[in-house]
Each structure stands twice: as structure tokens, then as C-alpha cells.
Amino acid sequence: MHITTSQGRHMLNKVPEITLYFWVIKILCTTVGETGADFLNTHFNLGLTGTSVVMGMLLVAVLFFQFKARKYIPSIYWLAVVLISVVGTLITDTLVDTFGVALQTTTIIFGIALATTFTAWYAVEKTLSIHSIHTTRREAFYWLAILFTFALGTAAGDLVEESLNVGYFLSAILFAGLIAVTYVAYRYFKLNAVLAFWIAYIVTRPLGASIGDYLSQAPADGGLGLGTVGTSALFLVVIVGTVLYLIQTKKDTLEK
Helix, strand or coil, X not given: CCEECCCCCEECCCCCCCCHHHHHHHHHHHHHHHHHHHHHHHHCCCHHHHHHHHHHHHHHHHHHHHHHCCXXXXXXXXXHHHHHHHHHHHHHHHHHHHCCCCHHHHHHHHHHHHHHHXXXXXXXXXXXXXXXXXXXXXXXHHHHHHHHHXXXXXXXXXXXXXXXXXXXXXXXXXXXXXXXXXXXXXXXXXXXXXXXXXXHHHHHHHHHHHHHHHHHCCHXXXXXXXXXXXXXXXXXXXXXXXXXXXXXXXXXXXCC
């Protein structure tokens, strides 16, 4: 069934169905966002600002094709998520490392930015559900919110790691626990489904970052020492394999 938008375009829902595959790929993307940003910054000598500009341009190019599509296309959608995870990480790192903005401040800034986006989105569309991303305007709100969730997750995750000083592995356990609590609240205590989704989406960012840091950082720093190249390559291979599987099976497509 096609849906007519206010812009006169005919589009199906532009995002995947929320399944286990969705969350697995999302966490893998956040891990690549962390290790990929570190790799690009250290190996290409562009600096955080220069790397952010280059990756931002790539993101804009991919989003152009994402917006142009009239339905959910796994390869384009997940490439956009990978790039936006890198860009979100780089934005926060640039503010903190280059401009000296405190993590507490960046957490507050991106928290306000995300809340403002949600407020405007709901005021205009009367819903924050991702099951109805079938207009260009809704999709614009969606991707803006996604960007701020990555930036906020980066800032809040780094703040928690530095404040609690619990290390990468225990940080991953902590964030996984928060997601589990959210699921229990949704499943058994009637937490609003849309609210539960966005809480989980935000928290998966620091979870993926903690996993990425644990795998890539040197043993002396509390990691396994796989390096940013090895970790990024490993997770990218898994992402590509999973996306190819979904393209063939269409298990994450809402309209079948």
C-alpha cells in the first residue's frame, strides 16, 4: 500500500521494523562509530575538525539518497547509520578535545537539543513513532533526532566512564543493564513503547562505544588490544553480512 504525503510523494515507511536484527546492527554501528572515529582521526592527520567535515560531507551524500528513496532500502539506511554514528562521535569529541567544552556541558547541550527536536517533532506531527516515517518532514525529524542521540550518547557515556572510572568492560555491563531495565519496564510495567525505544536507542550508543573501546584499546588501558583497525573491520564485516541477510530475507521490512 502506498501512502500519499503532503509533498505529493508516494513512500512506504523509510525505516526498518524493530527486531533483534535492528538492535544488533545498531550496537555494531555504534561500536564502529567509536573505533572508526578514533581510526580516522589518528591515521589521516586531518584533526578532529577536518575529519568531522569530511565525514559530514559523506553523511550528507548518503542522506541525499536516503531521502530520495521511496521506501526502506537496508544498504542505504544502515550506511547512513554507520556514518551518522561516526559524525555524532566526532562532533562531541571536537567540542571536548579541540574546544575544551566540558563533558557535563556537552551532555546538557545535546540533551536539550534532542528534547527540542522531539518537542518540535511531536508538535508538528503529533507522534514520535518510527513506524510512520513516510513523509519527508518526518524523516528529517527522525535523522536529526538520531544525530543528537549519538552525540548525547557519546558525551554521557564518556562522562559516566570518567566520573565513575569503572573501565570499559564494567561500563558495557552498566549500559547493558540500563537497557535491560528499560525492556523490563516496557514489557511488564507498561512503559510507553515510543519512550522505551528512544531510551534504548540513546543508551546503545555508550554501550557500543564501551564494547569498541574494550576490544580496541591496549591491555594496559583496560582493553583487549585488537586496535581500531581490527575492531572496525571486524564489526563492519558483521554489519555487511547481516544487512545482506536482511536484504535477502526482508525480515526487517514492515511492508511485505
